[in-house]
Amino acid sequence: MDLSARVNQLQTYLxxxxxxxxxxxxxxxxxxxxxxxxxxxxxxxxxxxxxxxxPRLLFQQSTLHIAEGDYQxxxxxxQPLLDSGIDNPGVRYNLALALSMTSRMMKAKEILxxxxxxxxxxxxxxxxxxxxxxxxxxxxxxxxxLANTLLEEEPNNGDLHGVIxxxxxxxxxxxxxxxxxxLSQQSSPGNTxxxxxxxxxxxxxxxxxxxxxxxxxxxxxxxxxxxxxLGLGLGALLDHDVDTGEDHLITATKYMPNxxxxxxxxxxxRIMKKDLTGARESxxxxxxxxxxxxxxxxxxxxxxxxQGEHDTAxxxxxxxxxLDPMCISAxxxxxxxxxATQDKDDITHRMEELMTRPIAGGISMQQGLQRYASKxxxxxxx
Numbered sequence: 001m002d003l004s005a006r007v008n009q010l011q012t013y014l015x016x017x018x019x020x021x022x023x024x025x026x027x028x029x030x031x032x033x034x035x036x037x038x039x040x041x042x043x044x045x046x047x048x049x050x051x052x053x054x055p056r057l058l059f060q061q062s063t064l065h066i067a068e069g070d071y072q073x074x075x076x077x078x079q080p081l082l083d084s085g086i087d088n089p090g091v092r093y094n095l096a097l098a099l100s101m102t103s104r105m106m107k108a109k110e111i112l113x114x115x116x117x118x119x120x121x122x123x124x125x126x127x128x129x130x131x132x133x134x135x136x137x138x139x140x141x142x143x144x145x146l147a148n149t150l151l152e153e154e155p156n157n158g159d160l161h162g163v164i165x166x167x168x169x170x171x172x173x174x175x176x177x178x179x180x181x182x183l184s185q186q187s188s189p190g191n192t193x194x195x196x197x198x199x200x201x202x203x204x205x206x207x208x209x210x211x212x213x214x215x216x217x218x219x220x221x222x223x224x225x226x227x228x229x230l231g232l233g234l235g236a237l238l239d240h241d242v243d244t245g246e247d248h249l250i251t252a253t254k255y256m257p258n259x260x261x262x263x264x265x266x267x268x269x270r271i272m273k274k275d276l277t278g279a280r281e282s283x284x285x286x287x288x289x290x291x292x293x294x295x296x297x298x299x300x301x302x303x304x305x306x307q308g309e310h311d312t313a314x315x316x317x318x319x320x321x322x323l324d325p326m327c328i329s330a331x332x333x334x335x336x337x338x339x340a341t342q343d344k345d346d347i348t349h350r351m352e353e354l355m356t357r358p359i360a361g362g363i364s365m366q367q368g369l370q371r372y373a374s375k376x377x378x379x380x381x382x
Contacts, residue, residue: 003030021047025056040064055086062094069224074098089115089123100133103258109133131163140171158188165197192218199231208235226256234373242273260286260293261373267299268369279303294320298329305336313337328368
Protein backbone atom coordinates (compact mmCIF):
# COMPACT_ATOMS: atom_id res chain seq x y z
CA MET A 1 0.00 0.00 0.00
CA ASP A 2 1.42 3.38 -0.95
CA LEU A 3 1.53 6.21 1.59
CA SER A 4 -1.37 8.19 0.11
CA ALA A 5 -3.61 5.12 0.31
CA ARG A 6 -2.43 4.53 3.87
CA VAL A 7 -3.44 8.10 4.82
CA ASN A 8 -6.90 7.52 3.39
CA GLN A 9 -7.20 4.33 5.40
CA LEU A 10 -6.13 6.07 8.63
CA GLN A 11 -8.57 8.91 8.01
CA THR A 12 -11.35 6.33 7.76
CA TYR A 13 -10.28 4.88 11.11
CA LEU A 14 -10.20 8.39 12.56
CA UNK A 15 -13.78 9.05 11.54
CA UNK A 16 -14.79 6.03 13.59
CA UNK A 17 -12.50 6.94 16.52
CA UNK A 18 -12.05 10.77 16.48
CA UNK A 19 -10.41 10.92 19.90
CA UNK A 20 -7.57 8.52 19.06
CA UNK A 21 -4.39 10.61 19.20
CA UNK A 22 -2.29 7.68 17.96
CA UNK A 23 -4.13 7.90 14.65
CA UNK A 24 -3.35 11.61 14.43
CA UNK A 25 0.30 10.82 15.05
CA UNK A 26 0.34 8.12 12.37
CA UNK A 27 -1.21 10.47 9.82
CA UNK A 28 1.26 13.24 10.69
CA UNK A 29 4.20 10.86 10.26
CA UNK A 30 3.11 10.18 6.70
CA UNK A 31 2.47 13.82 5.84
CA UNK A 32 5.94 14.68 7.16
CA UNK A 33 7.25 12.34 4.46
CA UNK A 34 5.01 13.23 1.53
CA UNK A 35 3.72 16.71 2.41
CA UNK A 36 2.23 19.18 2.28
CA UNK A 37 3.21 20.86 5.54
CA UNK A 38 -0.25 22.39 5.75
CA UNK A 39 -1.62 18.89 6.35
CA UNK A 40 1.02 18.26 9.02
CA UNK A 41 -0.08 21.43 10.79
CA UNK A 42 -3.77 20.55 10.47
CA UNK A 43 -3.51 17.10 12.01
CA UNK A 44 -0.97 18.10 14.68
CA UNK A 45 -3.26 20.89 15.84
CA UNK A 46 -6.31 18.63 15.82
CA UNK A 47 -4.47 16.02 17.87
CA UNK A 48 -3.10 18.54 20.37
CA UNK A 49 -6.59 19.98 20.81
CA UNK A 50 -7.49 16.58 22.28
CA UNK A 51 -4.28 16.05 24.28
CA UNK A 52 -2.11 19.16 24.58
CA UNK A 53 0.65 17.29 26.44
CA UNK A 54 0.99 14.38 24.02
CA PRO A 55 4.79 13.90 23.63
CA ARG A 56 4.59 12.36 20.17
CA LEU A 57 2.42 15.14 18.76
CA LEU A 58 4.57 17.80 20.44
CA PHE A 59 7.68 16.29 18.88
CA GLN A 60 5.95 16.27 15.50
CA GLN A 61 4.98 19.90 15.99
CA SER A 62 8.62 20.75 16.69
CA THR A 63 9.62 18.92 13.50
CA LEU A 64 7.09 21.04 11.62
CA HIS A 65 8.57 24.22 13.11
CA ILE A 66 12.06 23.14 11.98
CA ALA A 67 10.77 22.44 8.47
CA GLU A 68 9.25 25.93 8.42
CA GLY A 69 12.45 27.54 9.71
CA ASP A 70 10.88 28.54 13.04
CA TYR A 71 13.73 27.21 15.16
CA GLN A 72 12.93 29.12 18.34
CA UNK A 73 9.43 27.65 18.50
CA UNK A 74 10.99 24.21 18.06
CA UNK A 75 13.33 24.89 21.00
CA UNK A 76 10.37 26.01 23.11
CA UNK A 77 8.80 22.58 22.63
CA UNK A 78 11.85 20.31 22.68
CA GLN A 79 13.64 21.65 25.77
CA PRO A 80 10.62 21.04 28.06
CA LEU A 81 10.22 17.56 26.53
CA LEU A 82 13.83 16.74 27.34
CA ASP A 83 13.54 18.24 30.82
CA SER A 84 10.46 16.12 31.50
CA GLY A 85 12.39 12.92 30.79
CA ILE A 86 11.48 12.42 27.13
CA ASP A 87 15.10 11.72 26.25
CA ASN A 88 15.63 9.96 22.94
CA PRO A 89 17.88 10.51 19.89
CA GLY A 90 15.16 12.32 17.93
CA VAL A 91 14.48 14.86 20.67
CA ARG A 92 18.19 15.49 21.31
CA TYR A 93 19.08 15.79 17.64
CA ASN A 94 16.22 18.13 16.77
CA LEU A 95 16.90 20.29 19.82
CA ALA A 96 20.61 20.52 19.00
CA LEU A 97 19.78 21.40 15.40
CA ALA A 98 17.29 24.09 16.43
CA LEU A 99 19.73 25.53 18.98
CA SER A 100 22.50 25.67 16.37
CA MET A 101 20.21 27.50 13.97
CA THR A 102 19.58 30.13 16.65
CA SER A 103 23.34 30.63 17.24
CA ARG A 104 23.48 28.76 20.56
CA MET A 105 26.35 26.53 19.52
CA MET A 106 27.76 25.60 22.93
CA LYS A 107 24.36 24.54 24.23
CA ALA A 108 23.77 22.54 21.05
CA LYS A 109 27.09 20.71 21.50
CA GLU A 110 26.20 19.93 25.09
CA ILE A 111 22.83 18.45 24.07
CA LEU A 112 24.40 16.46 21.24
CA UNK A 113 27.35 15.08 23.19
CA UNK A 114 25.34 12.19 24.67
CA UNK A 115 24.37 10.94 21.21
CA UNK A 116 27.86 11.26 19.75
CA UNK A 117 29.54 9.48 22.66
CA UNK A 118 27.26 6.42 22.37
CA UNK A 119 29.35 4.19 20.12
CA UNK A 120 26.96 1.26 20.58
CA UNK A 121 24.13 3.15 18.88
CA UNK A 122 25.67 5.47 16.30
CA UNK A 123 23.46 8.32 15.07
CA UNK A 124 25.23 9.40 11.89
CA UNK A 125 23.26 12.62 11.41
CA UNK A 126 24.20 13.65 14.96
CA UNK A 127 27.89 13.08 14.23
CA UNK A 128 27.66 15.24 11.10
CA UNK A 129 25.94 17.98 13.11
CA UNK A 130 28.68 17.74 15.75
CA UNK A 131 31.31 18.29 13.03
CA UNK A 132 29.38 21.40 11.95
CA UNK A 133 29.23 22.69 15.52
CA UNK A 134 32.95 22.10 16.05
CA UNK A 135 33.57 24.04 12.84
CA UNK A 136 31.45 26.95 14.02
CA UNK A 137 33.34 27.08 17.33
CA UNK A 138 36.69 27.24 15.54
CA UNK A 139 37.82 23.64 16.20
CA UNK A 140 38.72 23.14 12.56
CA UNK A 141 41.24 20.32 12.92
CA UNK A 142 39.06 18.37 15.35
CA UNK A 143 36.04 18.85 13.09
CA UNK A 144 38.02 17.64 10.07
CA UNK A 145 39.30 14.62 12.00
CA LEU A 146 35.74 13.66 12.96
CA ALA A 147 34.51 14.23 9.41
CA ASN A 148 37.27 12.04 7.96
CA THR A 149 36.36 9.27 10.41
CA LEU A 150 32.74 9.50 9.27
CA LEU A 151 33.91 9.49 5.66
CA GLU A 152 35.42 6.04 6.16
CA GLU A 153 31.97 4.77 7.16
CA GLU A 154 29.98 6.57 4.46
CA PRO A 155 32.31 7.62 1.63
CA ASN A 156 29.43 8.64 -0.65
CA ASN A 157 27.48 10.82 1.79
CA GLY A 158 26.77 14.12 0.00
CA ASP A 159 25.94 16.01 3.20
CA LEU A 160 29.25 14.96 4.71
CA HIS A 161 31.10 16.05 1.58
CA GLY A 162 29.45 19.46 1.97
CA VAL A 163 30.63 19.76 5.58
CA ILE A 164 34.18 18.85 4.59
CA UNK A 165 34.16 21.32 1.69
CA UNK A 166 33.42 24.21 4.06
CA UNK A 167 36.09 23.03 6.48
CA UNK A 168 38.71 23.08 3.74
CA UNK A 169 37.45 26.47 2.58
CA UNK A 170 38.07 27.95 6.01
CA UNK A 171 41.47 26.24 6.15
CA UNK A 172 42.37 28.00 2.87
CA UNK A 173 42.73 24.72 0.96
CA UNK A 174 40.82 25.76 -2.15
CA UNK A 175 41.65 22.61 -4.12
CA UNK A 176 40.22 20.24 -1.52
CA UNK A 177 37.32 22.58 -0.82
CA UNK A 178 36.26 22.57 -4.47
CA UNK A 179 36.84 18.82 -4.83
CA UNK A 180 34.52 17.96 -1.94
CA UNK A 181 31.98 20.59 -2.97
CA UNK A 182 31.73 19.04 -6.43
CA LEU A 183 31.44 15.54 -4.92
CA SER A 184 28.62 16.80 -2.73
CA GLN A 185 26.79 18.36 -5.65
CA GLN A 186 27.01 15.13 -7.65
CA SER A 187 25.03 13.16 -5.06
CA SER A 188 23.18 16.01 -3.31
CA PRO A 189 22.56 18.89 -5.77
CA GLY A 190 20.61 20.84 -3.17
CA ASN A 191 23.31 20.67 -0.49
CA THR A 192 23.62 24.23 0.79
CA UNK A 193 27.09 23.84 2.31
CA UNK A 194 28.74 22.79 -0.93
CA UNK A 195 26.82 25.52 -2.78
CA UNK A 196 28.18 27.99 -0.22
CA UNK A 197 31.73 26.74 -0.79
CA UNK A 198 31.41 27.06 -4.57
CA UNK A 199 29.85 30.50 -4.19
CA UNK A 200 32.56 31.86 -1.91
CA UNK A 201 35.33 30.41 -4.09
CA UNK A 202 33.70 32.17 -7.04
CA UNK A 203 33.73 35.43 -5.07
CA UNK A 204 37.46 35.08 -4.42
CA UNK A 205 37.90 34.71 -8.19
CA UNK A 206 35.66 37.79 -8.72
CA UNK A 207 33.01 35.69 -10.53
CA UNK A 208 30.00 37.44 -9.07
CA UNK A 209 27.41 35.94 -11.45
CA UNK A 210 28.43 32.35 -10.62
CA UNK A 211 28.53 33.21 -6.92
CA UNK A 212 25.11 34.84 -6.97
CA UNK A 213 23.61 31.78 -8.69
CA UNK A 214 24.87 29.59 -5.85
CA UNK A 215 23.62 31.88 -3.09
CA UNK A 216 20.18 32.27 -4.67
CA UNK A 217 19.86 28.49 -4.88
CA UNK A 218 20.63 28.33 -1.16
CA UNK A 219 18.04 30.98 -0.32
CA UNK A 220 15.41 29.15 -2.35
CA UNK A 221 15.93 26.26 0.09
CA UNK A 222 16.79 28.19 3.26
CA UNK A 223 15.54 31.81 3.08
CA UNK A 224 17.11 32.61 6.45
CA UNK A 225 20.63 31.44 5.59
CA UNK A 226 22.79 34.34 6.75
CA UNK A 227 25.86 33.19 4.83
CA UNK A 228 23.96 33.21 1.57
CA UNK A 229 22.79 36.78 2.23
CA LEU A 230 26.39 37.70 3.07
CA GLY A 231 27.50 36.13 -0.20
CA LEU A 232 24.94 38.14 -2.16
CA GLY A 233 26.16 41.27 -0.40
CA LEU A 234 29.75 40.53 -1.35
CA GLY A 235 28.68 39.85 -4.92
CA ALA A 236 26.89 43.19 -5.09
CA LEU A 237 30.02 44.83 -3.68
CA LEU A 238 32.06 43.29 -6.51
CA ASP A 239 29.55 44.69 -9.00
CA HIS A 240 29.75 48.15 -7.34
CA ASP A 241 26.05 47.99 -6.49
CA VAL A 242 26.51 49.32 -2.97
CA ASP A 243 22.85 50.01 -2.21
CA THR A 244 21.77 46.43 -2.99
CA GLY A 245 24.85 45.14 -1.20
CA GLU A 246 23.97 47.10 1.92
CA ASP A 247 20.44 45.68 1.93
CA HIS A 248 21.78 42.12 1.63
CA LEU A 249 24.36 42.62 4.38
CA ILE A 250 21.80 44.11 6.76
CA THR A 251 19.69 41.00 6.17
CA ALA A 252 22.76 38.84 6.85
CA THR A 253 23.31 40.53 10.23
CA LYS A 254 19.71 39.74 11.12
CA TYR A 255 20.34 36.01 10.71
CA MET A 256 24.01 36.04 11.87
CA PRO A 257 24.08 38.74 14.55
CA ASN A 258 27.35 37.49 16.04
CA UNK A 259 29.33 37.07 12.82
CA UNK A 260 32.08 39.66 12.97
CA UNK A 261 33.06 39.33 9.32
CA UNK A 262 29.57 40.42 8.27
CA UNK A 263 29.59 43.53 10.48
CA UNK A 264 33.06 44.44 9.15
CA UNK A 265 31.97 43.95 5.55
CA UNK A 266 28.93 46.15 6.16
CA UNK A 267 31.26 48.80 7.57
CA UNK A 268 33.45 48.62 4.46
CA UNK A 269 30.48 48.93 2.17
CA ARG A 270 29.40 52.04 4.05
CA ILE A 271 32.94 53.40 3.83
CA MET A 272 32.70 53.03 0.06
CA LYS A 273 29.38 54.90 0.17
CA LYS A 274 31.15 57.62 2.20
CA ASP A 275 28.66 56.93 5.01
CA LEU A 276 31.28 57.08 7.75
CA THR A 277 28.67 57.45 10.50
CA GLY A 278 26.99 54.23 9.41
CA ALA A 279 30.36 52.51 9.05
CA ARG A 280 31.30 53.50 12.59
CA GLU A 281 27.98 52.15 13.89
CA SER A 282 28.70 48.77 12.28
CA UNK A 283 32.20 48.59 13.75
CA UNK A 284 30.96 49.63 17.19
CA UNK A 285 28.57 46.66 17.12
CA UNK A 286 31.42 44.33 16.09
CA UNK A 287 33.58 45.71 18.90
CA UNK A 288 30.83 45.15 21.46
CA UNK A 289 30.72 41.50 20.46
CA UNK A 290 34.47 40.84 20.41
CA UNK A 291 37.33 43.33 20.84
CA UNK A 292 39.98 40.73 19.92
CA UNK A 293 39.17 40.61 16.19
CA UNK A 294 42.02 42.50 14.55
CA UNK A 295 40.08 43.45 11.43
CA UNK A 296 37.58 45.47 13.48
CA UNK A 297 40.40 47.65 14.82
CA UNK A 298 41.90 47.95 11.34
CA UNK A 299 38.57 48.96 9.82
CA UNK A 300 38.06 51.48 12.62
CA UNK A 301 41.47 52.94 11.75
CA UNK A 302 40.38 53.39 8.12
CA UNK A 303 37.29 55.30 9.26
CA UNK A 304 39.41 57.45 11.57
CA UNK A 305 41.85 58.31 8.77
CA UNK A 306 38.98 59.33 6.52
CA GLN A 307 37.60 61.52 9.30
CA GLY A 308 40.99 63.19 9.74
CA GLU A 309 41.62 61.59 13.16
CA HIS A 310 45.18 60.55 12.35
CA ASP A 311 46.47 60.14 15.90
CA THR A 312 43.62 57.87 16.98
CA ALA A 313 43.97 55.98 13.69
CA UNK A 314 47.61 55.24 14.50
CA UNK A 315 46.58 53.82 17.87
CA UNK A 316 43.92 51.62 16.26
CA UNK A 317 46.47 50.37 13.71
CA UNK A 318 48.89 49.42 16.49
CA UNK A 319 46.18 47.47 18.32
CA UNK A 320 45.17 45.64 15.13
CA UNK A 321 48.74 44.68 14.24
CA UNK A 322 49.43 43.55 17.78
CA LEU A 323 46.45 41.20 17.51
CA ASP A 324 47.47 40.03 14.02
CA PRO A 325 50.61 41.31 12.26
CA MET A 326 49.01 40.36 8.91
CA CYS A 327 45.76 42.25 9.56
CA ILE A 328 44.74 43.37 6.09
CA SER A 329 42.57 46.33 7.07
CA ALA A 330 45.33 47.67 9.35
CA UNK A 331 47.85 47.56 6.50
CA UNK A 332 45.30 49.29 4.30
CA UNK A 333 44.83 51.95 6.97
CA UNK A 334 48.61 52.48 7.07
CA UNK A 335 48.66 53.01 3.30
CA UNK A 336 45.70 55.36 3.51
CA UNK A 337 47.26 57.30 6.38
CA UNK A 338 50.54 57.72 4.49
CA UNK A 339 48.62 58.93 1.44
CA ALA A 340 46.64 61.40 3.53
CA THR A 341 49.79 62.69 5.24
CA GLN A 342 51.69 63.17 1.99
CA ASP A 343 48.95 64.56 -0.23
CA LYS A 344 47.15 66.70 2.36
CA ASP A 345 44.08 66.31 0.13
CA ASP A 346 40.77 64.51 0.38
CA ILE A 347 41.83 60.87 0.02
CA THR A 348 38.36 59.43 -0.55
CA HIS A 349 38.88 59.69 -4.34
CA ARG A 350 41.81 57.23 -4.04
CA MET A 351 39.83 54.51 -2.28
CA GLU A 352 39.03 52.47 -5.40
CA GLU A 353 42.66 52.49 -6.54
CA LEU A 354 43.93 51.52 -3.09
CA MET A 355 41.31 48.76 -2.70
CA THR A 356 42.84 46.79 -5.59
CA ARG A 357 46.51 47.36 -4.67
CA PRO A 358 48.37 44.38 -3.06
CA ILE A 359 48.92 45.01 0.64
CA ALA A 360 49.51 42.33 3.29
CA GLY A 361 50.66 38.91 2.11
CA GLY A 362 50.38 39.97 -1.53
CA ILE A 363 46.59 40.31 -1.49
CA SER A 364 44.52 43.44 -1.92
CA MET A 365 41.96 44.86 0.48
CA GLN A 366 39.21 43.78 -1.91
CA GLN A 367 40.51 40.19 -1.87
CA GLY A 368 40.89 40.36 1.89
CA LEU A 369 37.27 41.35 2.32
CA GLN A 370 36.14 38.33 0.31
CA ARG A 371 38.39 36.10 2.37
CA TYR A 372 37.63 37.08 5.96
CA ALA A 373 33.95 37.87 5.44
CA SER A 374 33.24 34.29 4.34
CA LYS A 375 34.96 32.62 7.28
CA UNK A 376 32.87 30.67 9.73
CA UNK A 377 35.47 31.25 12.43
CA UNK A 378 35.11 34.95 13.14
CA UNK A 379 38.16 35.65 15.27
CA UNK A 380 40.92 34.83 12.79
CA UNK A 381 41.56 35.93 9.25
CA UNK A 382 44.40 33.51 8.46
